[in-house]
Amino acid sequence: MSASEAEFEVRVLAARWEAAGVISLELARANGGQLPPWNPGAHVEVVLPSGRIRHYSLCGSREESDSYTIAVLREAAGRGGSAEVHDTALVGKSLVIRGPRNNFPLRPASAYVLVAGGIGITPMLSMARELTTRGADWRMHYGGRSLESMAYLRDLDKLACAADAPVEVRPQDEAGVLPLDEIVSAAPVGAAIYGCGPALMLDALRAAVARLRPELEVHFELFSAATPDASGDCAPDHHERPFTVVLAHTGKAVEVAEGKTILEAVRDVVPEVPYSCEEGFCGTCCTKVIGGTPVHRDTVLSEEEQAAGDTMMICVGSCSSAELVLDL
The missing domain is CATH 3.40.50.80 (Nucleotide-binding domain of ferredoxin-NADP reductase (FNR) module)
Incomplete structure:
Protein backbone atom coordinates (compact mmCIF):
# COMPACT_ATOMS: atom_id res chain seq x y z
CA MET A 1 0.00 0.00 0.00
CA SER A 2 1.44 3.37 -0.99
CA ALA A 3 1.99 6.12 1.55
CA SER A 4 -0.74 8.24 -0.04
CA GLU A 5 -3.30 5.46 -0.01
CA ALA A 6 -5.85 5.15 2.80
CA GLU A 7 -6.97 2.05 4.66
CA PHE A 8 -10.02 2.40 6.84
CA GLU A 9 -13.08 0.68 8.22
CA VAL A 10 -16.47 1.17 6.63
CA ARG A 11 -19.95 0.04 7.51
CA VAL A 12 -22.35 -1.38 4.93
CA LEU A 13 -25.36 0.95 5.04
CA ALA A 14 -27.51 -0.70 2.38
CA ALA A 15 -27.63 -3.46 -0.22
CA ARG A 16 -29.78 -3.14 -3.35
CA TRP A 17 -30.54 -5.36 -6.33
CA GLU A 18 -29.56 -3.45 -9.48
CA ALA A 19 -30.26 -6.24 -11.97
CA ALA A 20 -30.43 -10.02 -12.11
CA GLY A 21 -27.24 -11.19 -10.42
CA VAL A 22 -25.99 -7.68 -9.57
CA ILE A 23 -26.08 -6.24 -6.06
CA SER A 24 -24.84 -2.82 -4.97
CA LEU A 25 -23.49 -1.92 -1.54
CA GLU A 26 -23.49 1.55 -0.01
CA LEU A 27 -20.48 2.05 2.27
CA ALA A 28 -19.87 4.77 4.86
CA ARG A 29 -17.00 5.38 7.23
CA ALA A 30 -17.57 3.35 10.40
CA ASN A 31 -16.67 6.26 12.69
CA GLY A 32 -18.48 8.83 10.56
CA GLY A 33 -16.97 11.63 8.51
CA GLN A 34 -16.02 12.05 4.90
CA LEU A 35 -14.39 9.48 2.67
CA PRO A 36 -11.34 10.22 0.48
CA PRO A 37 -12.24 11.97 -2.79
CA TRP A 38 -12.09 9.99 -6.01
CA ASN A 39 -12.28 10.44 -9.77
CA PRO A 40 -14.17 8.43 -12.40
CA GLY A 41 -12.52 5.08 -13.12
CA ALA A 42 -11.35 4.64 -9.52
CA HIS A 43 -11.81 1.44 -7.55
CA VAL A 44 -11.41 0.32 -3.96
CA GLU A 45 -9.91 -2.84 -2.54
CA VAL A 46 -12.37 -4.56 -0.21
CA VAL A 47 -11.37 -7.06 2.46
CA LEU A 48 -14.36 -9.41 2.79
CA PRO A 49 -15.26 -11.13 6.09
CA SER A 50 -13.51 -14.32 4.91
CA GLY A 51 -10.27 -12.41 4.32
CA ARG A 52 -10.69 -12.53 0.54
CA ILE A 53 -9.59 -9.31 -1.16
CA ARG A 54 -11.53 -8.04 -4.15
CA HIS A 55 -11.53 -4.87 -6.26
CA TYR A 56 -14.70 -3.01 -7.16
CA SER A 57 -15.19 0.16 -9.20
CA LEU A 58 -16.81 3.12 -7.52
CA CYS A 59 -20.07 3.83 -9.32
CA GLY A 60 -21.93 6.24 -7.06
CA SER A 61 -21.91 10.01 -7.19
CA ARG A 62 -18.67 11.86 -6.36
CA GLU A 63 -20.86 14.54 -4.78
CA GLU A 64 -21.71 12.13 -1.95
CA SER A 65 -18.49 12.50 0.03
CA ASP A 66 -19.80 10.52 3.00
CA SER A 67 -20.47 7.28 1.12
CA TYR A 68 -19.15 5.03 -1.64
CA THR A 69 -21.21 2.73 -3.87
CA ILE A 70 -19.90 -0.47 -5.44
CA ALA A 71 -21.70 -3.11 -7.48
CA VAL A 72 -20.93 -6.83 -7.53
CA LEU A 73 -21.91 -9.34 -10.19
CA ARG A 74 -22.38 -12.89 -8.92
CA GLU A 75 -19.85 -14.97 -10.86
CA ALA A 76 -20.90 -18.62 -11.02
CA ALA A 77 -17.40 -19.66 -12.06
CA GLY A 78 -15.61 -17.16 -9.80
CA ARG A 79 -13.23 -17.74 -6.90
CA GLY A 80 -15.79 -17.16 -4.16
CA GLY A 81 -15.67 -13.40 -3.58
CA SER A 82 -18.83 -12.45 -5.44
CA ALA A 83 -20.75 -15.37 -3.94
CA GLU A 84 -19.67 -14.21 -0.47
CA VAL A 85 -20.98 -10.70 -1.11
CA HIS A 86 -24.28 -12.05 -2.40
CA ASP A 87 -24.78 -14.74 0.24
CA THR A 88 -23.62 -12.88 3.37
CA ALA A 89 -25.88 -10.53 5.29
CA LEU A 90 -23.48 -7.59 5.11
CA VAL A 91 -25.80 -4.70 5.95
CA GLY A 92 -24.73 -3.22 9.28
CA LYS A 93 -21.40 -5.04 9.24
CA SER A 94 -17.95 -3.50 9.02
CA LEU A 95 -15.40 -4.07 6.26
CA VAL A 96 -11.89 -2.81 5.67
CA ILE A 97 -11.28 -1.03 2.37
CA ARG A 98 -8.16 0.44 0.81
CA GLY A 99 -7.93 3.17 -1.76
CA PRO A 100 -9.32 4.64 -3.80
CA ARG A 101 -6.95 3.78 -6.65
CA ASN A 102 -7.28 4.80 -10.26
CA ASN A 103 -5.64 2.88 -13.11
CA PHE A 104 -8.39 4.01 -15.50
CA PRO A 105 -8.63 7.84 -15.39
CA LEU A 106 -10.43 10.05 -17.87
CA ARG A 107 -7.91 11.77 -20.16
CA PRO A 108 -8.55 15.05 -22.00
CA ALA A 109 -10.25 14.54 -25.37
CA SER A 110 -12.61 16.41 -27.68
CA PHE A 223 -12.80 -7.46 -15.17
CA SER A 224 -11.05 -10.74 -15.93
CA ALA A 225 -7.63 -11.94 -16.95
CA ALA A 226 -6.30 -11.20 -20.42
CA THR A 227 -7.00 -13.72 -23.13
CA PRO A 228 -4.10 -15.54 -24.82
CA ASP A 229 -2.35 -13.70 -27.63
CA ALA A 230 -0.97 -15.24 -30.79
CA SER A 231 2.03 -16.63 -28.92
CA GLY A 232 -0.18 -18.29 -26.34
CA ASP A 233 0.85 -15.96 -23.52
CA CYS A 234 -1.83 -15.06 -21.02
CA ALA A 235 -2.19 -14.42 -17.31
CA PRO A 236 -1.65 -16.11 -14.93
CA ASP A 237 1.87 -16.99 -16.08
CA HIS A 238 4.33 -19.56 -14.81
CA HIS A 239 8.01 -19.40 -15.60
CA GLU A 240 9.78 -21.72 -18.02
CA ARG A 241 13.16 -21.42 -16.29
CA PRO A 242 14.38 -20.82 -12.75
CA PHE A 243 15.81 -17.45 -11.72
CA THR A 244 16.62 -15.54 -8.53
CA VAL A 245 14.71 -12.70 -6.90
CA VAL A 246 16.58 -10.63 -4.31
CA LEU A 247 14.48 -8.94 -1.64
CA ALA A 248 16.17 -5.58 -1.11
CA HIS A 249 14.88 -4.98 2.43
CA THR A 250 16.63 -8.07 3.82
CA GLY A 251 19.05 -9.04 1.05
CA LYS A 252 17.50 -12.51 0.99
CA ALA A 253 17.69 -14.38 -2.32
CA VAL A 254 14.57 -16.32 -3.33
CA GLU A 255 14.68 -18.94 -6.06
CA VAL A 256 11.73 -18.84 -8.46
CA ALA A 257 11.48 -22.39 -9.67
CA GLU A 258 10.19 -23.49 -13.06
CA GLY A 259 6.39 -23.51 -13.01
CA LYS A 260 6.14 -21.05 -10.12
CA THR A 261 5.27 -17.32 -10.13
CA ILE A 262 7.33 -14.62 -8.46
CA LEU A 263 4.43 -13.96 -6.12
CA GLU A 264 4.23 -17.60 -5.04
CA ALA A 265 7.97 -17.72 -4.38
CA VAL A 266 8.01 -14.42 -2.48
CA ARG A 267 4.99 -15.35 -0.34
CA ASP A 268 6.93 -18.30 1.06
CA VAL A 269 9.31 -15.75 2.61
CA VAL A 270 7.14 -12.63 2.95
CA PRO A 271 3.59 -13.95 3.56
CA GLU A 272 2.20 -10.43 4.08
CA VAL A 273 3.04 -9.27 0.53
CA PRO A 274 -0.17 -7.71 -0.88
CA TYR A 275 -1.97 -9.42 -3.77
CA SER A 276 -5.49 -10.06 -4.99
CA CYS A 277 -6.39 -11.21 -8.52
CA GLU A 278 -3.20 -13.23 -9.26
CA GLU A 279 -4.00 -12.63 -12.93
CA GLY A 280 -2.31 -9.29 -13.65
CA PHE A 281 -5.28 -6.95 -13.88
CA CYS A 282 -5.94 -5.48 -10.42
CA GLY A 283 -2.63 -3.78 -9.56
CA THR A 284 -2.47 -4.86 -5.89
CA CYS A 285 0.90 -6.59 -6.19
CA CYS A 286 2.60 -3.72 -8.03
CA THR A 287 6.22 -3.79 -6.84
CA LYS A 288 9.16 -1.47 -7.41
CA VAL A 289 12.02 -3.00 -9.42
CA ILE A 290 15.48 -1.96 -8.21
CA GLY A 291 17.62 -4.17 -10.43
CA GLY A 292 17.32 -6.62 -13.29
CA THR A 293 15.08 -6.63 -16.36
CA PRO A 294 11.41 -7.41 -15.76
CA VAL A 295 9.15 -9.06 -18.32
CA HIS A 296 5.62 -7.68 -18.11
CA ARG A 297 2.47 -9.72 -18.67
CA ASP A 298 -0.05 -7.54 -16.83
CA THR A 299 -2.82 -5.31 -18.17
CA VAL A 300 -2.36 -2.53 -15.59
CA LEU A 301 0.83 -0.75 -16.62
CA SER A 302 0.90 1.36 -19.77
CA GLU A 303 3.40 0.62 -22.54
CA GLU A 304 5.51 3.53 -21.28
CA GLU A 305 5.45 2.25 -17.70
CA GLN A 306 6.38 -1.24 -18.83
CA ALA A 307 9.23 0.12 -20.95
CA ALA A 308 10.57 2.07 -17.95
CA GLY A 309 11.01 -1.23 -16.12
CA ASP A 310 10.89 0.25 -12.63
CA THR A 311 7.66 -1.42 -11.48
CA MET A 312 5.96 -4.75 -12.20
CA MET A 313 3.07 -7.01 -11.22
CA ILE A 314 4.76 -9.95 -9.54
CA CYS A 315 1.73 -12.23 -9.86
CA VAL A 316 2.29 -12.66 -13.61
CA GLY A 317 5.57 -10.94 -14.47
CA SER A 318 8.87 -12.64 -15.14
CA CYS A 319 12.38 -11.44 -15.97
CA SER A 320 14.86 -11.76 -18.81
CA SER A 321 17.89 -11.40 -16.52
CA ALA A 322 19.36 -14.05 -14.24
CA GLU A 323 18.48 -11.98 -11.20
CA LEU A 324 15.73 -9.52 -10.27
CA VAL A 325 16.00 -7.14 -7.30
CA LEU A 326 12.66 -6.07 -5.81
CA ASP A 327 11.77 -3.42 -3.23
CA LEU A 328 10.48 -5.98 -0.74
Whole structure:
Protein backbone atom coordinates (compact mmCIF):
# COMPACT_ATOMS: atom_id res chain seq x y z
CA MET A 1 0.00 0.00 0.00
CA SER A 2 1.44 3.37 -0.99
CA ALA A 3 1.99 6.12 1.55
CA SER A 4 -0.74 8.24 -0.04
CA GLU A 5 -3.30 5.46 -0.01
CA ALA A 6 -5.85 5.15 2.80
CA GLU A 7 -6.97 2.05 4.66
CA PHE A 8 -10.02 2.40 6.84
CA GLU A 9 -13.08 0.68 8.22
CA VAL A 10 -16.47 1.17 6.63
CA ARG A 11 -19.95 0.04 7.51
CA VAL A 12 -22.35 -1.38 4.93
CA LEU A 13 -25.36 0.95 5.04
CA ALA A 14 -27.51 -0.70 2.38
CA ALA A 15 -27.63 -3.46 -0.22
CA ARG A 16 -29.78 -3.14 -3.35
CA TRP A 17 -30.54 -5.36 -6.33
CA GLU A 18 -29.56 -3.45 -9.48
CA ALA A 19 -30.26 -6.24 -11.97
CA ALA A 20 -30.43 -10.02 -12.11
CA GLY A 21 -27.24 -11.19 -10.42
CA VAL A 22 -25.99 -7.68 -9.57
CA ILE A 23 -26.08 -6.24 -6.06
CA SER A 24 -24.84 -2.82 -4.97
CA LEU A 25 -23.49 -1.92 -1.54
CA GLU A 26 -23.49 1.55 -0.01
CA LEU A 27 -20.48 2.05 2.27
CA ALA A 28 -19.87 4.77 4.86
CA ARG A 29 -17.00 5.38 7.23
CA ALA A 30 -17.57 3.35 10.40
CA ASN A 31 -16.67 6.26 12.69
CA GLY A 32 -18.48 8.83 10.56
CA GLY A 33 -16.97 11.63 8.51
CA GLN A 34 -16.02 12.05 4.90
CA LEU A 35 -14.39 9.48 2.67
CA PRO A 36 -11.34 10.22 0.48
CA PRO A 37 -12.24 11.97 -2.79
CA TRP A 38 -12.09 9.99 -6.01
CA ASN A 39 -12.28 10.44 -9.77
CA PRO A 40 -14.17 8.43 -12.40
CA GLY A 41 -12.52 5.08 -13.12
CA ALA A 42 -11.35 4.64 -9.52
CA HIS A 43 -11.81 1.44 -7.55
CA VAL A 44 -11.41 0.32 -3.96
CA GLU A 45 -9.91 -2.84 -2.54
CA VAL A 46 -12.37 -4.56 -0.21
CA VAL A 47 -11.37 -7.06 2.46
CA LEU A 48 -14.36 -9.41 2.79
CA PRO A 49 -15.26 -11.13 6.09
CA SER A 50 -13.51 -14.32 4.91
CA GLY A 51 -10.27 -12.41 4.32
CA ARG A 52 -10.69 -12.53 0.54
CA ILE A 53 -9.59 -9.31 -1.16
CA ARG A 54 -11.53 -8.04 -4.15
CA HIS A 55 -11.53 -4.87 -6.26
CA TYR A 56 -14.70 -3.01 -7.16
CA SER A 57 -15.19 0.16 -9.20
CA LEU A 58 -16.81 3.12 -7.52
CA CYS A 59 -20.07 3.83 -9.32
CA GLY A 60 -21.93 6.24 -7.06
CA SER A 61 -21.91 10.01 -7.19
CA ARG A 62 -18.67 11.86 -6.36
CA GLU A 63 -20.86 14.54 -4.78
CA GLU A 64 -21.71 12.13 -1.95
CA SER A 65 -18.49 12.50 0.03
CA ASP A 66 -19.80 10.52 3.00
CA SER A 67 -20.47 7.28 1.12
CA TYR A 68 -19.15 5.03 -1.64
CA THR A 69 -21.21 2.73 -3.87
CA ILE A 70 -19.90 -0.47 -5.44
CA ALA A 71 -21.70 -3.11 -7.48
CA VAL A 72 -20.93 -6.83 -7.53
CA LEU A 73 -21.91 -9.34 -10.19
CA ARG A 74 -22.38 -12.89 -8.92
CA GLU A 75 -19.85 -14.97 -10.86
CA ALA A 76 -20.90 -18.62 -11.02
CA ALA A 77 -17.40 -19.66 -12.06
CA GLY A 78 -15.61 -17.16 -9.80
CA ARG A 79 -13.23 -17.74 -6.90
CA GLY A 80 -15.79 -17.16 -4.16
CA GLY A 81 -15.67 -13.40 -3.58
CA SER A 82 -18.83 -12.45 -5.44
CA ALA A 83 -20.75 -15.37 -3.94
CA GLU A 84 -19.67 -14.21 -0.47
CA VAL A 85 -20.98 -10.70 -1.11
CA HIS A 86 -24.28 -12.05 -2.40
CA ASP A 87 -24.78 -14.74 0.24
CA THR A 88 -23.62 -12.88 3.37
CA ALA A 89 -25.88 -10.53 5.29
CA LEU A 90 -23.48 -7.59 5.11
CA VAL A 91 -25.80 -4.70 5.95
CA GLY A 92 -24.73 -3.22 9.28
CA LYS A 93 -21.40 -5.04 9.24
CA SER A 94 -17.95 -3.50 9.02
CA LEU A 95 -15.40 -4.07 6.26
CA VAL A 96 -11.89 -2.81 5.67
CA ILE A 97 -11.28 -1.03 2.37
CA ARG A 98 -8.16 0.44 0.81
CA GLY A 99 -7.93 3.17 -1.76
CA PRO A 100 -9.32 4.64 -3.80
CA ARG A 101 -6.95 3.78 -6.65
CA ASN A 102 -7.28 4.80 -10.26
CA ASN A 103 -5.64 2.88 -13.11
CA PHE A 104 -8.39 4.01 -15.50
CA PRO A 105 -8.63 7.84 -15.39
CA LEU A 106 -10.43 10.05 -17.87
CA ARG A 107 -7.91 11.77 -20.16
CA PRO A 108 -8.55 15.05 -22.00
CA ALA A 109 -10.25 14.54 -25.37
CA SER A 110 -12.61 16.41 -27.68
CA ALA A 111 -15.20 13.61 -27.43
CA TYR A 112 -15.66 10.30 -25.64
CA VAL A 113 -17.02 6.91 -26.69
CA LEU A 114 -17.82 4.67 -23.72
CA VAL A 115 -18.14 0.94 -24.37
CA ALA A 116 -19.36 -1.27 -21.51
CA GLY A 117 -19.89 -5.00 -21.34
CA GLY A 118 -21.84 -6.50 -18.43
CA ILE A 119 -20.60 -5.37 -15.02
CA GLY A 120 -18.13 -3.16 -16.91
CA ILE A 121 -20.89 -0.56 -16.73
CA THR A 122 -19.75 0.45 -13.22
CA PRO A 123 -16.77 2.70 -14.10
CA MET A 124 -18.53 3.82 -17.28
CA LEU A 125 -21.44 5.11 -15.19
CA SER A 126 -19.19 7.35 -13.11
CA MET A 127 -17.48 8.57 -16.29
CA ALA A 128 -20.82 9.41 -17.89
CA ARG A 129 -21.83 11.40 -14.80
CA GLU A 130 -18.56 13.34 -14.85
CA LEU A 131 -18.72 14.05 -18.58
CA THR A 132 -22.31 15.25 -18.21
CA THR A 133 -21.23 17.63 -15.46
CA ARG A 134 -18.44 18.94 -17.69
CA GLY A 135 -20.78 19.42 -20.64
CA ALA A 136 -18.53 17.12 -22.69
CA ASP A 137 -19.47 15.33 -25.91
CA TRP A 138 -20.01 11.66 -25.02
CA ARG A 139 -21.92 8.59 -26.14
CA MET A 140 -22.22 5.11 -24.69
CA HIS A 141 -22.68 1.58 -26.00
CA TYR A 142 -23.72 -0.93 -23.34
CA GLY A 143 -24.00 -4.64 -24.02
CA GLY A 144 -25.21 -7.44 -21.75
CA ARG A 145 -26.54 -10.97 -21.84
CA SER A 146 -30.15 -9.85 -21.38
CA LEU A 147 -32.05 -6.72 -20.44
CA GLU A 148 -32.77 -8.18 -17.00
CA SER A 149 -29.05 -8.63 -16.33
CA MET A 150 -28.08 -5.06 -17.22
CA ALA A 151 -27.65 -2.77 -14.23
CA TYR A 152 -28.22 0.99 -13.93
CA LEU A 153 -30.45 1.38 -16.98
CA ARG A 154 -32.58 4.06 -15.27
CA ASP A 155 -29.49 6.03 -14.27
CA LEU A 156 -28.22 5.90 -17.84
CA ASP A 157 -31.57 7.04 -19.21
CA LYS A 158 -31.52 10.09 -16.91
CA LEU A 159 -27.94 10.92 -17.87
CA ALA A 160 -28.68 10.54 -21.56
CA CYS A 161 -31.60 12.95 -21.24
CA ALA A 162 -29.61 15.46 -19.17
CA ALA A 163 -26.67 15.46 -21.57
CA ASP A 164 -28.60 14.85 -24.79
CA ALA A 165 -26.15 11.98 -25.30
CA PRO A 166 -26.84 8.88 -27.41
CA VAL A 167 -26.85 5.70 -25.33
CA GLU A 168 -27.21 2.31 -27.04
CA VAL A 169 -28.42 -0.50 -24.78
CA ARG A 170 -27.94 -3.84 -26.52
CA PRO A 171 -29.08 -7.06 -24.83
CA GLN A 172 -27.38 -9.94 -26.61
CA ASP A 173 -30.36 -12.30 -26.45
CA GLU A 174 -32.45 -9.79 -28.43
CA ALA A 175 -30.03 -7.86 -30.63
CA GLY A 176 -26.71 -9.73 -30.64
CA VAL A 177 -23.31 -8.47 -29.53
CA LEU A 178 -22.17 -4.87 -29.73
CA PRO A 179 -21.24 -3.92 -33.35
CA LEU A 180 -17.72 -2.81 -32.47
CA ASP A 181 -16.63 -2.10 -36.05
CA GLU A 182 -19.59 0.24 -36.48
CA ILE A 183 -18.97 1.90 -33.12
CA VAL A 184 -15.31 2.55 -33.93
CA SER A 185 -16.02 3.74 -37.47
CA ALA A 186 -18.64 6.22 -36.22
CA ALA A 187 -16.47 7.67 -33.44
CA PRO A 188 -15.95 11.44 -33.76
CA VAL A 189 -12.58 12.75 -34.91
CA GLY A 190 -10.29 13.13 -31.91
CA ALA A 191 -12.44 10.95 -29.67
CA ALA A 192 -11.04 8.84 -26.86
CA ILE A 193 -12.55 5.36 -26.61
CA TYR A 194 -13.01 3.89 -23.14
CA GLY A 195 -13.90 0.24 -22.73
CA CYS A 196 -14.58 -1.95 -19.72
CA GLY A 197 -15.84 -5.51 -19.63
CA PRO A 198 -14.87 -9.04 -20.60
CA ALA A 199 -11.42 -9.61 -22.10
CA LEU A 200 -12.80 -10.94 -25.40
CA MET A 201 -14.86 -7.78 -25.93
CA LEU A 202 -11.90 -5.53 -25.18
CA ASP A 203 -9.60 -7.55 -27.43
CA ALA A 204 -12.11 -7.12 -30.27
CA LEU A 205 -12.49 -3.40 -29.51
CA ARG A 206 -8.75 -2.76 -29.62
CA ALA A 207 -8.43 -4.81 -32.80
CA ALA A 208 -11.20 -2.78 -34.43
CA VAL A 209 -9.49 0.50 -33.54
CA ALA A 210 -6.11 -0.75 -34.81
CA ARG A 211 -7.70 -1.86 -38.07
CA LEU A 212 -10.16 0.97 -38.73
CA ARG A 213 -9.15 4.08 -36.74
CA PRO A 214 -5.54 3.69 -35.53
CA GLU A 215 -5.34 7.42 -34.81
CA LEU A 216 -7.82 7.07 -31.92
CA GLU A 217 -6.76 6.47 -28.33
CA VAL A 218 -8.17 3.41 -26.55
CA HIS A 219 -8.27 3.13 -22.77
CA PHE A 220 -9.57 -0.01 -21.13
CA GLU A 221 -10.05 -1.88 -17.88
CA LEU A 222 -10.51 -5.62 -17.56
CA PHE A 223 -12.80 -7.46 -15.17
CA SER A 224 -11.05 -10.74 -15.93
CA ALA A 225 -7.63 -11.94 -16.95
CA ALA A 226 -6.30 -11.20 -20.42
CA THR A 227 -7.00 -13.72 -23.13
CA PRO A 228 -4.10 -15.54 -24.82
CA ASP A 229 -2.35 -13.70 -27.63
CA ALA A 230 -0.97 -15.24 -30.79
CA SER A 231 2.03 -16.63 -28.92
CA GLY A 232 -0.18 -18.29 -26.34
CA ASP A 233 0.85 -15.96 -23.52
CA CYS A 234 -1.83 -15.06 -21.02
CA ALA A 235 -2.19 -14.42 -17.31
CA PRO A 236 -1.65 -16.11 -14.93
CA ASP A 237 1.87 -16.99 -16.08
CA HIS A 238 4.33 -19.56 -14.81
CA HIS A 239 8.01 -19.40 -15.60
CA GLU A 240 9.78 -21.72 -18.02
CA ARG A 241 13.16 -21.42 -16.29
CA PRO A 242 14.38 -20.82 -12.75
CA PHE A 243 15.81 -17.45 -11.72
CA THR A 244 16.62 -15.54 -8.53
CA VAL A 245 14.71 -12.70 -6.90
CA VAL A 246 16.58 -10.63 -4.31
CA LEU A 247 14.48 -8.94 -1.64
CA ALA A 248 16.17 -5.58 -1.11
CA HIS A 249 14.88 -4.98 2.43
CA THR A 250 16.63 -8.07 3.82
CA GLY A 251 19.05 -9.04 1.05
CA LYS A 252 17.50 -12.51 0.99
CA ALA A 253 17.69 -14.38 -2.32
CA VAL A 254 14.57 -16.32 -3.33
CA GLU A 255 14.68 -18.94 -6.06
CA VAL A 256 11.73 -18.84 -8.46
CA ALA A 257 11.48 -22.39 -9.67
CA GLU A 258 10.19 -23.49 -13.06
CA GLY A 259 6.39 -23.51 -13.01
CA LYS A 260 6.14 -21.05 -10.12
CA THR A 261 5.27 -17.32 -10.13
CA ILE A 262 7.33 -14.62 -8.46
CA LEU A 263 4.43 -13.96 -6.12
CA GLU A 264 4.23 -17.60 -5.04
CA ALA A 265 7.97 -17.72 -4.38
CA VAL A 266 8.01 -14.42 -2.48
CA ARG A 267 4.99 -15.35 -0.34
CA ASP A 268 6.93 -18.30 1.06
CA VAL A 269 9.31 -15.75 2.61
CA VAL A 270 7.14 -12.63 2.95
CA PRO A 271 3.59 -13.95 3.56
CA GLU A 272 2.20 -10.43 4.08
CA VAL A 273 3.04 -9.27 0.53
CA PRO A 274 -0.17 -7.71 -0.88
CA TYR A 275 -1.97 -9.42 -3.77
CA SER A 276 -5.49 -10.06 -4.99
CA CYS A 277 -6.39 -11.21 -8.52
CA GLU A 278 -3.20 -13.23 -9.26
CA GLU A 279 -4.00 -12.63 -12.93
CA GLY A 280 -2.31 -9.29 -13.65
CA PHE A 281 -5.28 -6.95 -13.88
CA CYS A 282 -5.94 -5.48 -10.42
CA GLY A 283 -2.63 -3.78 -9.56
CA THR A 284 -2.47 -4.86 -5.89
CA CYS A 285 0.90 -6.59 -6.19
CA CYS A 286 2.60 -3.72 -8.03
CA THR A 287 6.22 -3.79 -6.84
CA LYS A 288 9.16 -1.47 -7.41
CA VAL A 289 12.02 -3.00 -9.42
CA ILE A 290 15.48 -1.96 -8.21
CA GLY A 291 17.62 -4.17 -10.43
CA GLY A 292 17.32 -6.62 -13.29
CA THR A 293 15.08 -6.63 -16.36
CA PRO A 294 11.41 -7.41 -15.76
CA VAL A 295 9.15 -9.06 -18.32
CA HIS A 296 5.62 -7.68 -18.11
CA ARG A 297 2.47 -9.72 -18.67
CA ASP A 298 -0.05 -7.54 -16.83
CA THR A 299 -2.82 -5.31 -18.17
CA VAL A 300 -2.36 -2.53 -15.59
CA LEU A 301 0.83 -0.75 -16.62
CA SER A 302 0.90 1.36 -19.77
CA GLU A 303 3.40 0.62 -22.54
CA GLU A 304 5.51 3.53 -21.28
CA GLU A 305 5.45 2.25 -17.70
CA GLN A 306 6.38 -1.24 -18.83
CA ALA A 307 9.23 0.12 -20.95
CA ALA A 308 10.57 2.07 -17.95
CA GLY A 309 11.01 -1.23 -16.12
CA ASP A 310 10.89 0.25 -12.63
CA THR A 311 7.66 -1.42 -11.48
CA MET A 312 5.96 -4.75 -12.20
CA MET A 313 3.07 -7.01 -11.22
CA ILE A 314 4.76 -9.95 -9.54
CA CYS A 315 1.73 -12.23 -9.86
CA VAL A 316 2.29 -12.66 -13.61
CA GLY A 317 5.57 -10.94 -14.47
CA SER A 318 8.87 -12.64 -15.14
CA CYS A 319 12.38 -11.44 -15.97
CA SER A 320 14.86 -11.76 -18.81
CA SER A 321 17.89 -11.40 -16.52
CA ALA A 322 19.36 -14.05 -14.24
CA GLU A 323 18.48 -11.98 -11.20
CA LEU A 324 15.73 -9.52 -10.27
CA VAL A 325 16.00 -7.14 -7.30
CA LEU A 326 12.66 -6.07 -5.81
CA ASP A 327 11.77 -3.42 -3.23
CA LEU A 328 10.48 -5.98 -0.74
